[in-house]
Amino acid sequence: MSLVLENISAYFGDKRIFEKLSLTIEPGEIITVMGASGSGKTTLLSAVAGDMPNPLYSVGKVILNGRDVSIMRPELRRIGRLFQDDLLFPHLTVGENLLFGVERGLKAERMAMMKTALQRLELEGFEDRPPHTLSGGQRSRVALMRALLAKPDAMLLDEPFSKLDHELRATIRDYTYTHLRERKIPTLLVTHDFEDVPKGGRVIHV
Amino acid sequence: MVNRRSLLCFAAVAPFLPCMAFAADWSTVESEAKGQEVYFNAWAGADNINAYIAWAGVQVKARYGVTLNHVKITDTAEVVKRVRDEVKAGKAEGSVDLIWINGENFRVMKTEKLLFGPFAETLPNFAFVDIQGKPTTLQDFTESVDGLESPWGMAQFTFFGDGTKISSPPKSMVELAAFAKANPGRVTYPAPPDFHGTTFLKQALIEATSDRSIFAHPIEKDAFAVAAKPWLAFLDDIRPSLWREGKQYPKSQAEVTQMVADGEVLMGLTFNPNEPANLVASGTLPKTTIAWQHAAGTIGNSHFVGIPSNARAKAGAQVVANFLLSAEAQARKNDLKIWGDPTVLDMTKLSEDDAKLFASLPTPGSVTFPAPAILEPHGSFVPLIESTWLDHYGKG
C-alpha cells in the first residue's frame, strides 16, 4: 500500500496556494507536513481527500495502491481522516459511531468487528453511551478506531492532537501511530508541533 | 325624540295610519340625522350594487348631511349574528345602523326583537309603495313585515344563458332535468346556504309538490320528510347529470355566473330578472344572452332595509331608508345600466315626471315573457331544506 501525489497544485480562484507538489508515502510511513498557518496544509489534505470547499480547487494526480483516485468522488477513495475535533456524531452512540464506517457484510460480522474494536479501546460496555459522556482521550481513540474500521488505504491527519492536553497527547499519539504502522497505512500528517513528528519520519515544509 | 315617536307608534300598533299623523315629526328626524354616520351593512358581491350605494352616499351627504358608510359584507347572516352578540354583550350603540335584509334573516331578527321600529310606514316615501300590486312588500317570506323593515327592491327567480348554445330554454324543473341529461356536466346550482342555491331548491320543492297549501304554514321535521320525497327523487334524478356529477357545487351564485361567462356551464340563475341584461351591458356576458322564468311561475320576493334595535344613528338610518324609496333613487336602481333592480313603487301613485324616470327600452338579456311570481314558502322550510340537502348531497 502506498500513496503517491503527482504534481498537486491548489488554487483559490486564480490565486495559487501551492504548486506541483509530488510525494510518495510508503506503506506504514507517516510523513509530516509543516508550515505557517495559511500556508495551505489543510488544503493539501482536502486535495488528497477530494473534498475541496468551493471556490478552492486542485489539479494533479493522487495515486493510491496504483489506482488513480483523483477522478473519484471522495467517498469512494478509501482515504480516512482525523481532525482537531474528534467529530463523533452526537446523535449516535459510541457503538453506532464505530459501525458507521464498517463495510457491508453480515450483521453479526459487523457487530463483532465493532465489539472487538471496543475491547481494543478498553471501552467494553460503552457501546450504548452517547459520545458526550466520554472523556476527551476516549473520544479521540474512538474517532481513530472509527476511521480504522472503515479499512482505509491511506490516512490524513489534520492536527489531531492539538486540542488534547500535554500528557494525553503523547499517549494518544503513540496509540495512533502504532495502529497505523501495524496496518501498514500510508499517512500524511499536518501539524505545527515538532513533537508530533514520528521518530526518523520525513518532514515536508510548505 | 325618535324613541318617543316610535314608542307612540308602537302604542298605536297596526294599522299604521295613526303614525302618519306624526309625519310632521319627519323634519325632526331629518334634523336629528344631520351629521350622523350611518353604517349600512349590505352584501357587496357585485360591483354595480356597490357603485349604486356609493352614489346614494353622495346624495344623502349633500341633501341631509348624513354620512353613509357601506360596510361590505358577503353574508347577511354574519351581520345578524353580530347584532345579536352586541346586544347580548350590552353594547347599546352597535356597529350596524342599517342592514339590507329579507327572508330568514328578517324572521330571526324580528323574533329575537333585534329590530328597531316599526318605522317603515312613517317614512314619507312609503306612500308611493305598490302595496297592492306587490304584496311581498308587506309580507316577507310569509312573515308579516309590521313596519320593521322598509322595502327597497323586487326580486323574482330567473335563469339565463347564452342563446346561441340554448335553443329552447327549460321552462320547468322537469324540462330542466331533461336539459341537464342532454348536456351532462353543464348545469349546476350553488350549494345552500347560498341564498340562490336555497331558492333553487325551494323552487324545485314547490314544483315537485302537488299540495302547495303546505307552504303557507310552519312545518315540522316529520311532515317535511314526507313532503320532501318527490323533491329528493327529482334531485337524485338530476344529480349525475350535473356539473362534476353533483359531487361538488359552486359556493355562490356569482361563481355560477362566472362559469357561464367562461362557458363552463350553460345556465346561471339570479334573483334579479334584470341582472343578465345588466351583465350584458357591462360586458361580462355576451350580447346573445337570454333570460327566462319557469312558465308556471317562479319564486318572487321583496328585499328591504332594516334598522337594528341598538343602532347608533337611527335617525340617519331612517333618512337613508326614505331616500332609497324616493322615485329618483328607485328609478336609478331600476336602470339596467346602473343596477337593474326592479322598483317597489307604484307608477300610478307617482307624478308624471317621476314615472317617466322609469321608462326604458327592451335590452338584450331581459326576460321576454315574464311569469307570475310565486310566494316564498314559510320560513321554517329553510333550515329543513338546507339540512336535508346537506345530509344527502353535502358529504361528497
Added chain:
Amino acid sequence: MIATIKKTAMSAPLVLLFVIPLIASLAFALSGTLDAKNWQSLFAHPQLWPALELSIFTGLTSVAVSLLLALFLIAGLYHSPWWPRLSAQVGAMLAVPHVAMAIGLSFLIMPSGILARILAVLTSWTTPPHWITNHDPYGLSLIAALVLKETPFLMWALISILNREDVSHSFFGQRAVGLSLGHGQTSIWLRIYLPQLLPKLVWPLLAVFVYAATVVDMAIVIGPTQPPTLAVVVWADINDAQVLNNARGAVGAWFLTLVIALTAVFFWTTIKLILSKREWLTWPPASKDLLRPSGTFSKAKIFTLGFFYIVIAITQVILSLAPLWPFPKLWPDTLNLIAWARVWDNPSALITSLAVGFSTTVTALLLVVGWMETQPPSRDRFVTVLSATALGVPALLLALGQYRAFLQLGLTGTAFGLFLAHLIPVTAYMFLVLVGPYRSFDPRWWASASGLLTSLPRFFWTIKLPLLKAPVLAASAIGFAVSFGQYVPAQLITAGRYSTLPMEAVTLTSGTNRPLTAAFTLMLMAPPLLAFIAAAFLSKSRWSSK
C-alpha cells in the same frame, strides 16, 4: 430590590399588549365548550366526519410533501456557491400571502384557467374541459397551494438552522468524516444531518401542519366544497345567523384543535419511533449513491417553484387589466384600467392594510426589543411558549376567543381592536424570529466596547443595533407580511367597519369581477414583497457590496 421591580415594570408594554390579550382570547374561546348540547349538535352535523378527514388529509399531505421538497432543495444547494443567495429567494416567496397564492393558483389550474387554455390551443377545445381541478373533492388543489407556500417556509426554517454558526461548523466536519468513511451525499443527509435537524424542526413543522389543517381563507378560495374542510364548516357556523349554530361552531373549533393536536402528537411519536429503530442509521456505506442530491436538480426545482410565483403574478397582472377574457382565448379581448381606477377611487382597504402593517410591525419591534433589553433571558421561555401557542393554536379558535373578549370590551369595530388583533400574531412571529439572534449576541462586544464608550444607550445605537441589523430587518419584514395574511381575525373583529386587503380579496373571489379580484390579489402580494426586498437590501453589510 427596587431595581428588580423597576426591571419587571419595564415588561409592562409587552405584557399589556401581547400577553394579556392573548391569554384573555384563549380563555374566552373556552366559554360554551362544556355544554353537552353543543357537542351533540356538532356530532350530528352530517359533514363533520368527512370534513375532518379532509382537514387531516390536506394538513398531513401538504406538510409531508413540503418537507420532502424543502429537504431535497436544501440538500442539493447546501455547501454550494448558491447557498448565500438562496435565503433571499426563499424570503421573497415567503412574503407572498397564502391567500394570494391560492387565488393565483386557482386561475392557473381551473377548467377555464391558463393551463386549460394552453391545452385548448393544441386540442382545439371550445368549452372548458370537465376537469375537477380547483375545489376538487380531495383537496389536492388546496394541498398544491399549501405546498407552494409551505416549502419556502420550511426551507427558510432549515436555512436558519443550518446557518447557525455552531451547526454549520459541526456539520462541515461531520460531512468530511462521513465522506472519509465511505458515505455519499445522500447517506450523509439521511444519517447524519436529518436525525440532527428533525428535532430542531418540530416547531416549524407543527406550525405548518396546524396552519394547513385549519386554514380558512385558502380553503374557501381553492379547497373542496361539499364537504369542505372542517375549518370552513366551523367558520360558516361561527358566522351563522342561528345562535345554536354559533355555539356549534365554537365547540367545532375546539374539536378541530384537539384532533389536530392529537394527530400531531401521534405523528411525531411515530417519527420518533422510526428514528429510534436506529439500525438503518448504521447501515454500511452503499456502493452506489442513489438519489444523490444534485445542485443542478435543486436549482431547476427552485426555478420551477419561483416560476409558479412569477407566472401567477403575471397572470394576475393580465387579469387585472382584462374585463372580458372568454374561454379558449390565450389573450384577453381588451385591456383597460377600470379595475385599477376603482382601486384608485376607493383605496381604503389598501390604506387600512398598510396602516395596520406598519403600526403593528413597529409596535411589535419596540415591544420585543424593549423586552430583550430590559428583561433577563430567564423570562424568555414564558414569552416563547406564549408566542408558539399563538401560532400553534388554530387561528380560527384564537380569533373566536378574541372576538368574544373584544366584544365585552367594546373593541370590535374599533381601530384599536383591529390593531390589537393583528399585533398578536405579528409580535409572536417577531419574538420567535428575534429571540435567537438577540440572545446569542456576544456579550464580549459590550465588554470590549465599554472601555471606549460611556453609555449603554450609545452602545445600543452604535454597536448592538448595527450588528443585529440583519435579523431585526428580517423579523420586521416577516412581521409586516404576517399582518397582510390575517383574514380570520380581521373578518371577525372589524365588524365590517374596516376592510383589509385579505378580506376584500376573499370576498371578491366569490364574485364575478375577475379584474378587481386580480388587482386586490396583486395589492396583497406587492407590499410584503417590497418589504422583504427592502430588508434584504438594507441588511447588506458594508463589505458585501462585491
